[in-house]
Amino acid sequence: MASFYGVSGRNLQTQYKDFLSDFKVWDQLPHAKKWLLFPQNIGKRLSIDETSLSNGELYTILTNKSGKGRKGAIVAMVAGTKAETVIGVIEKIPLQQRNLVKEITLDMAGNMGLIAKKCFANATRVTDRFHVQKLATEALQEIRIKYRWEAIDQENDAIEKAKKSKVNFESKILSNGDTLKQLLARSRYFLYKAKTKWTQNQTERTALLFELYPDIQKGYNLTQELRNIFENTKDKIIGFAKLAKWHEKVNQSGFKSFGTISRTIMNHYQTILNYFDNRSTNASAESFNAKIKAFRSKFRGVRNVEYFLFRLTTIYA
Structure with missing residues (x-):
């Protein structure tokens, strides 16, 4: 689009970010780099996994299977994989909502098991085959x-x-x-x-x-x-x-x-x-991770992590 109008792509992106989008008034902006939370997307069947956003930095991501990798898929994203940090963020979701979760799929990492156990006490934990x-x-x-x-x-x-x-x-x-x-x-x-x-x-x-x-x-x-x-x-x-x-x-x-x-x-x-x-797996989480990597490739060179997360959640949260 920038080349069509004969303007700098970087300048167009900056103008969109600063003036055309809602990035500046995004309610998650103050803490976006550390955590994102979308309680309205919680469902009965969840997946939890880790993914790399940039420079090998890991995020723990909680997704709703019924979102099918589209709008409403992201429930939470937390920088790092420390159980106590992730638990602290997820527990911001009211207990009544968390108790509605019936099943959560995960890998065999101890931190993931602890997060699932502490945050979703009523959910059956399923190790991904x-x-x-x-x-x-x-x-x-x-x-x-x-x-x-x-x-x-x-x-x-x-x-x-x-x-x-x-x-x-x-x-x-x-x-x-x-x-x-x-x-x-x-x-x-x-x-x-x-x-x-x-x-x-x-x-x-x-x-x-x-x-x-x-x-x-x-x-x-x-x-x-x-x-x-x-x-x-x-x-x-x-x-x-x-x-x-x-x-x-x-x-x-x-x-x-x-x-x-x-x-x-x-x-x-x-x-x-x-x-x-129920033959449940973490395939939906792995598929969503692949979508994040593909999305990240489109933003190669963008240094503002918060803006990247804003655009990502605009589509998937």
Whole structure:
């Protein structure tokens, strides 16, 4: 618009902020950088998560699922992630309104659990299944990375040995054209996927990978089994039984990283099992975080955080 009228974009933005918009009389302006609160947007089903606005600075954001990422979605935004700070802001919402909340989804961070417990005493806390699955995927990738470093070390040893023997070094080429090091590096992305979503090349690469590294196959199977429990189970009691069987398989595998995940699930089993009641996740919060990042990219170069928050809440609060 600025180029159409032949004026400076920055000047136009300044004029809009200072004179055309309601920014100067915004009722949240005095404390916007520290917290924002929209009690009228509270609903029965909420999500709580953290997001980065600029320079890696984190904000805790509380959203209403029924807002569906549009107008009325934001209930509160608080600078930082300290539980006592966030609780102090959210408790500004009358207790009668907060007691109407029936469910709140969150990750396994202790501060998020404390915030939800203190502020919404009547709400069922539901641990987001995708955070649990992400831990399993990271454990699988840890096994792959360990073998990749070993392959790199082996290749370096072979190169140094060849130099001492004054012979040319040639990497061993596998049947699909990869070297061992390449096989382990290129396997990263499809290990996140279910087998049904692999391409023909990925299926061929996986067969080689699992043949050479059975531990990676075991880790992959454990990851997929955990995902299947969440995707295909609708009863809490059955979900509990399946997670118990998965725990036994993890113990038998001997994988330390998967053992850590299993212990984490046991320590949060009540809120994890609550997922099976309504199959609620924090996907709406993650989607809203993506919208914030996209919105932020449009305001790249704008240094006034309060103005950015004003424009953001104009659309989503």
